[in-house]
Amino acid sequence: MLDAMPEGHTIHRAARLQGHAFAGRRLAVTSPQGRFTEGAAALDGRRLERIDAVGKHLLYRFEDAPALHVHLGLFGRFRLHEGDDPPTASPQTRLELVARPEGAAGAGRPAVTLRCSGPTACELLTDAEEATLRARLGPDPLDPAAGPAGFAAALSRRSAGIGQALLDQRAVAGVGNVYRAEALFLAGLHPDEPAAALGPDDVEALWATLRELLRTGERQGRIVTITPADRSRPPSRLRRDEAVYVYGREGLPCRRCGALIRSWPLGGRRVFACPDCQPPRPTG
DNA sequence: GTGGGATGGGCAA
DNA sequence: TGCCCCTCCCACA
Structure with a gap:
């Protein structure tokens, strides 16, 4: 998952692969770079329910929390690491999600670390703000329901x-x-x-x-x-x-x-x- | 080492 | 329309 400068295909793929790794799991959420510290704290320790892709936008749905909106823009990229020993995080890491094996839900699922650097957007959205975002987007060819x-x-x-x-x-x-x-x-x-x-x-x-x-x-x-x-x-x-x-x-x-x-x-x-x-x- | 460009987009003018 | 954001990488010294 190293594709940079993505179009919609990369974003939908990221939602699918990251969903496999993280959905249903309780995540440690941090901002090593320090520019998303407050938002990360609001999500830290919560369970991720699912990840939606809309056009070039990603929406991470956490239990009892606002949606996390990520847009990679021209420079942003994801790095996904499986296992207990991910490489040292780059100082540019805006967002880090970590799932560790835990309890029944995590049994058999390896530790996973996701890092995002350089995104145009990494923010929490209210329902109204998400509606505004969606209103700016036309039909997505990767949405099976779109025509x-x-x-x-x-x-x-x-x-x-x-x-x-x-x-x-x-x-x-x-x-x-x-x-x-x-x-x-x-x-x-x-x-x-x-x-x-x-x-x-x-x-x-x-x-x-x-x-x-x-x-x-x-x-x-x-x-x-x-x-x-x-x-x-x-x-x-x-x-x-x-x-x-x-x-x-x-x-x-x-x-x-x-x-x-x-x-x-x-x-x-x-x-x-x-x-x-x-x-x-x-x-x- | 440096500099320019890159699969993006919001904003002001 | 141009500027800014922001990171990585490659061609070129």
């Missing part, structure tokens, strides 16, 4: 390009800069295509692509967007630079058509696209 309707509605209200819209968490929650570029490539959409100009078929296909990519990423623990037809080895054997079509590949040949990948700033981040596989469509 493309809210996504389509958000896109129809935008004059900006689809590439910009995909980074807006109010339109769709959990997509980041890598999946934006890769999903648009797979959908054959130019990033500057006005979001509102997309037809229902395009929107549904894009939603399905995002869902598939994020699900694959959640399972693999890394971003792999290359389809079986375009690779000769299993995903786990692909080098980092072999696992994507366009992201970070400016000036390199497209894996499908050989045209040189281009990049430009869009929505505050750099977007990547193939000029031939993602042609601008005539506006009408």
Whole structure:
């Protein structure tokens, strides 16, 4: 669990794996760095019931306590250690959760230490604050109950390009800069295509692509967007630079058509696209 | 050793 | 739109 700079897949995976390690257990909660001391004290010694992932946000539910909200942002990362002898905590450790074998509930479960450094958010939320957070988030493709309707509605209200819209968490929650570029490539959409100009078929296909990519990423623990037809080895054997079509590949040949990948700033981040596989469509 | 960039996002202007 | 937050890592001296 060392993925840094996560998109939604990493967060959902973290919720699943950390849930396996911690759910139902009483945790020691501290803030070695000292910047979350008060919040940690409010949770220390309580039982963790479950962990929810929403977009790129994590919500830790403790018994009889406010929700713990963690957002890794661009710099945050988790480190998970099993066993009694975790490495010395870095001074940057904002949050540390420790479960130790105890009683019937802990029998057979090893000691586990989770550390989080560099998060954008590590805070306790009231129910009202959590509602505000959720209201800022569009549908999450990794939520089995979510569908493309809210996504389509958000896109129809935008004059900006689809590439910009995909980074807006109010339109769709959990997509980041890598999946934006890769999903648009797979959908054959130019990033500057006005979001509102997309037809229902395009929107549904894009939603399905995002869902598939994020699900694959959640399972693999890394971003792999290359389809079986375009690779000769299993995903786990692909080098980092072999696992994507366009992201970070400016000036390199497209894996499908050989045209040189281009990049430009869009929505505050750099977007990547193939000029031939993602042609601008005539506006009408 | 140093410096720039990175899979994010909130805020002011 | 640009600035700030904040940590890690890599390319480059």
